[in-house]
Amino acid sequence: MPRPATDEEATDEVGGSIYERLHDDIIHGRLRANERLKVSELASRMGTSTNPVREALQQLRGEGFVIMEPNRGARVRPIDEEFVRDICEIEVLIEPALTRWFVGIVTKADVEELERIQADIERLNFTDELAHSQLDMSFHRLMYDKHYNRHAVDLWIRHREILWAISRRFPTSLGRQSNVLEEHRELIACIKGQDAEGAARAIGKHVEDPAATSSSACDYHDAGFD
Amino acid sequence: MPRPATDEEATDEVGGSIYERLHDDIIHGRLRANERLKVSELASRMGTSTNPVREALQQLRGEGFVIMEPNRGARVRPIDEEFVRDICEIEVLIEPALTRWFVGIVTKADVEELERIQADIERLNFTDELAHSQLDMSFHRLMYDKHYNRHAVDLWIRHREILWAISRRFPTSLGRQSNVLEEHRELIACIKGQDAEGAARAIGKHVEDPAATSSSACDYHDAGFD
DNA sequence: AACTCTCAGATCGTACATTATTTGTCAACA
DNA sequence: TGTTGACAAATAATGTACGATCTGAGAGTT
Structure with a gap:
């Protein structure tokens, strides 16, 4: 669409690859659901010819974003x-498995790092959405980055990006906020106590909850599209 | 384009999109692991210019095949x-969930169809690899095609294609053959008896087994690459 | 033997041609 | 008058061709 298109996009200086820019625009909701992606338009916006755009779109297509x-x-x-429901259901299956494994290899330093991040999150207390999500991401990544199953972790990251993108478009309810904090604390407690099953259960709840809130929010989001 | 198009490439009659052909070539092992994919070479083989090939490759990249x-x-x-191990681990998480759901909605006709396919499989008795795998695929697809979570099913299909591709490169051992048949029978029995948990357990075993055989076979497969 | 240079071959980007789809106009008709 | 259908123009996707740039391997020099 015509769209604001002010300053920043003018200096389209390749701040990153075409792919990255499109990916980010989708993930962060700057491009709306079902919005049409015209190659020539994007090409001129990006300051390139159409071919790189086409290829980026194909890659995104393969990843399921387009x-x-x-x-x-x-x-x-x-x-x-x-x-969202579909993705959450898969996450509910995968995340607990990843977490369970993490409990088996966690070090004292890891726990301390988790607690540090959690402290930051609590201090922030949802005042800055962006900062919060970054902290939340590092919280979980700390657990999964060492995992041997890169394929599963990559899947998790992709899913997480999506969920996280839509949740950011709708303010987190107060009830949900306290839940998030509580769940993280419970998770840390289980990890500390080497309770793999407890940790898996905690993370399962952690995934399921936002599913409920987000998907209801989505009703508004997609109204008007077919 | 110039090119008279000699014999084998003559058959380049778009038997499918470029994407499909490349996908199949990878899946079925006609293109070997780590083999280089030169656009101009592929383009001439496919009888097109380079651009469609480039785009197909990007899509495959997004899907993780390239x-x-x-x-x-x-x-x-x-x-x-x-x-292979990574994928199997994910399948072990996803397939039982899909199967469990299937038990809840299965109809008498479904069971009959499953039994019919299973009878075909037993009759074939691994004499024709290709036919077997197609039957095996329809056996499982029958269960998952109706599932509401398309995302999970798509993931399953992709993973299945891969596993199945590598397993086809190495003959199935006799022991494994009888296992497969036995597991299918057990699965059908559980489904008939509305035993969701039993079915889930059966499918879990079904996934894990080939993992063991296939991954050991893979040692040979990748020897010589860096 | 190690290092540099050159050049063939491949990727990547740009421009253009072709083909399909969408849009807009206008006349015929209820 | 309002609706429909056909046709033409505009728009956008898809395919082709070519030039610029990068990589890698081998010849030649020190």
Whole structure:
């Protein structure tokens, strides 16, 4: 769409690859669900020819962020209620497994780091959405980065980015906020106590909760699209 | 384009999209692990210009079948021991969940269809690898095609294709053959008896077993690559 | 033997041609 | 008058061709 398109995009100086920029724009909601992605338009916005854009779109398509129909171009994959539910269901299966493994290899230093991050999160207390999500991401990444199953971790990251993107569009309710903090604390407690099952259960709840809140929020988000 | 198009490439009649052909070639092992994928070469083989090939490669990259380095082109993602293990571990988490759900919605007709397919499989008795795998695929697809979580099913299909591709390169051992048949029978029995947990357990075993056989086979497969 | 240089071959980006789809106009008709 | 259908123009996707740039291997020099 025409769109504001002020300052920052003007100096389209390649702040990153075309792929990264599109990816970020989708993830952070700057491109809306089902929005059409015209190659020539994007190309001029990015300051390149069409080919790099086409290839970036194909890659995003392979990753599932973009959907394409023959001769009808690309669209931003709508992250609707169903989609979120689907992803959450998978996360509920994967995350506990990753966490369970983490409990087995966790070091004292890891726990301290987790507690440090958690302290930052609590101090922040949701006043800065962006900072919060970054901390939250590092909290979880700390647990999974060492995992041998890179494939599972990559999947987790992709899913997380999506969930996190949609949740950021809707303010976190107060009830949910206290839940998040509580769940993190419980998780840390289980990890400290070497309680793998408890940790897995805690993380399972942690994943499921936002699913409920986010997907209801999505109803508004996608209203008007078919 | 010039090119008279000789014999084998003559058959380049778009038997499918470029993407599909590359995908199949990777999946079925006609392109070997780490094999270099040169766009111009592929383009002439496919009888098109380079652009469609480039885009297909990008899509495959997004799906994880191809790895790319800047200015150094694309390679077939090596399906090594680790990779197979990673995928199996994820499947062990996802498939039982899908199966459990299937037990809840299964109809009499479904069971009959499953038994019919299973009868075909037993009759075939591994004499024709290709036919067997197609039957095996339809056996499982019958269970998952109706599932609401398309995302999970798609993930399953992708993983299955990979596992299945590598397993086809190495003959199935006799012991494994009888296991497969036994596991399918057990699965059907559980489904008939509305035993969701039993079915989930059965499918879990079904996934884990080939993992063991395949990954050991992979040692040979990737020897000689770096 | 190690180092530099050169050049063939491949990737990546730009420009253009072709084809399909969408949009807009206008006349025929209820 | 309002609706429909056909046709033309505009718009955008898809495919082709080519030039710029990068990489890697081998010849030649020190």
